[in-house]
Amino acid sequence: LxxxxxxxxxxxxxxxxxxxxxxxxxxxxxxxxxxxxxxxxxxxxxxxxxxxxxxxxxxxxxxxxxxxxxxxxxxxxxxxxxxEGVADINLVAQPPAVILMAGLQGAGKTTTTAKLAKHLIEKRKKKVLTVSGDVYRPAAIEQLKTVTRQAGAEWFPSTPDQKPLDIARAALDHAKRHFFDVLLVDTAGRLAIDEVLMAEIQQLHAALNPVETLFVVDAMQGQDAVNTAKAFKDALPLTGIVLTKTDGDSRGGAALSVRQVTGVPIKFAGVSEKIDGLEVFDAERHAGRILGMGDIVALVEQVTAGVDVAAAQKLAAKVKSGAGFDLNDFLGQLQQMKQMGGLSSIMDKLPAQMAAKATEADMSRAERDIRRKEGIINSMTPLERRKPELLKATRKRRIAAGAGVQVQEVNRLLNEFEQMQQMMKKMKGGGLMKMMKRMGG
Ligand code: GDP
Ligand code: MG
Structure with missing residues (x-):
């Protein structure tokens, strides 16, 4: 393009x-x-x-x-x-909140079940049970058992000779009696949509009354994703989408198709095979990827809007009130630079030809430099940050050792800080916003 x-x-x-x-x-x-x-x-x-x-x-x-x-x-x-729509999992239900996983074979249901279990345990502090209704492939049940262990959740046993509906009911009963907060129900997928599969998952849905019915879809699926999504949407009241394998090299246009066809939000994206490879879906990042070009406009917006206005105003007020500019404020400014998405994320947004000119090495050096400075300030005590004049040789040596740098680097940082402090004194807060913007640009 x-x-x-x-x-x-x-x-x-x-x-x-x-x-x-x-x-x-x-x-x-x-x-x-x-x-x-x-x-x-x-x-x-x-x-x-x-x-x-x-x-x-x-x-x-x-x-x-x-x-x-x-x-x-x-x-x-x-x-x-x-x-559009709410990300993260809705758990507003009488516990156990049931989450039903739907999708084609190989879409990533089993993997995502375990990833979600881990997410709910770690981020939402829930007690989580998983169960597999995939009775067609014995290995599938074992697979869920393995990944559930990795996630630190509990697994409810099932066997290939049982009916999915019986498995689901038994698991729900177990979850109730043992006070689980969440029951994740993994299901069988087929290579293509078929009526038996759809009827089965509809039955499961009716029996379980899930608070979330997630459609799991492979980001690499391309054009076909539309038909799959349509079939699942017609069969089930979907509540969200998980887009898997976004770490692959496809540009992920399936996301737009599936979102449009189902009308439900894309909640998560699978970003690796590993158990922690699940992220809350980032629509903006994904948009840039679909367009396949660095978006200059977004870059411009990012650079001007990246400065945290509230923080800048607070700082301005502080300087005006004569409270002085200390190393905490300096640290805040370093963090703002990083907050603008970091230099390498800005690089991502540049068109390829432009980005090629600035070498990787240049960018990572600049970023490392910011990180090192942060490290130095983080090695100081709160008192030292407020009163940099305390920083004499012994303290500097301790800080350098703590941050893993030479004492000269601590001195260099302090020089930079002093220069900025001088400037701040001159400006007395006026024009500060302007300067921060310039730093951003
Ligand atoms: P299911 O048939 O829908 O249960 O699919 P599985 O969970 O068994 O996943 C199928 C394959 O896709 C497995 O090899 C997974 O490791 C892989 N997979 C699932 N999600 C991701 C992902 O987000 N990234 C990558 N790279 N691989 C994934
Ligand atoms: Mg599976």
Whole structure:
């Protein structure tokens, strides 16, 4: 996308508005990018039409060109579409809260069941039981047992000669009597959708009355994801999606298709085979990936908005009140730099050609430098941070040893801090926001 797009962006530069005539070619590129990312065709059509409507007549802000502005609109619309709805698991139910896992064979249901168990134990402090209703493949039950152990949850035994419905009822009964907070029910998948499978999972749903029915879908599935999603949505009242294998090299267009077709939120993304490879779905990051290009607009936004306005104001007020600028404030500023997503995440957003120019080494050096400075300040006592004048040779040696650096580096940091402190005194808070923004840029 990038090269052709940059050319188009240039073609229409200097125009202040997105119009029917300058938007057509650009939208064609956007459409191609989405198709390349394996978003299903009807979903692409819908989406492009929506973007066009939003974009037409839009004033182009400041120094942005219509092309850049359009990329911004596309990106935001993608993120908004995929990011709508509540993330994380709903557990508002009379315990045990039942979570039913649905999806095709190989989608990642069993793996995700264990990942969710771990998430619920560690992040939500829940007592979790898992059970497998996959009686068609004996190995599947064993697999759940193994990964459940890894997750630190409890596993309810089942065997291939039982009926899934009986297994589910027995597990629910056990969960009630032993006061589990959550029961995760793993199910069988088939290679393709079939009626027996659908009828079975519908029965399970009716018997269990789950608070969450999660559709697990492989991010690499591409165009087919739409049909699968439709079939599961028609069979079950889905409450959320887990997009697995986002660590693969597909651009993950399935996310948009599946979100659109099911109308339920994408709650989690699988990011590795490992038990801790589950993250709350990040719609913005995923939008950038689907577009397959560095989004200059998002980069611009990130750089200007990355400065934490509230923190900056607090700092300004502090300086104004004469409370002085200490090493805690200095640390806060270092953290803001990191908060802007870190230098390498900004790199991710640059178009490939641009990013190639700044070498990896440059970026990681700059980032390491920030981290080292943080390490030094973190090795100081609270008192030392408030009163840097206490820092004489002995203390400096202790701090250097604590942070694993040479004493010279501690001195260098203190020099930098003093320079900034001088500047702060001169400004007395006025213009501080401006300066922080400049630091950000
Ligand atoms: P199920 O048939 O739906 O239960 O699928 P499984 O949980 O058995 O997963 C199928 C395969 O996909 C296994 O080899 C998993 O290790 C792998 N897998 C599942 N989720 C992820 C993921 O997020 N990333 C990667 N790389 N592999 C995954
Ligand atoms: Mg399985």
């Amino acid at each position: 990038t090269e052709k797009f940059s050319r188009l962006v240039k073609q229409v530069s200097g125009q202040a508005r997105i119009t029917e005539s300058n938007v057509q070619d650009m939208l064609r590129e956007v459409r191609m990018a989405l198709l390349e990312a394996d978003v299903a065709l009807p979903v692409v059509r819908d989406f492009v039409a929506r973007v066009k409507e939003k974009a037409l007549g839009q004033e182009v802000l400041g120094s942005l060109k219509p092309g850049q502005a359009l990329v911004g609109i596309v990106n935001r619309e993608l993120a908004a579409t995929m990011g």
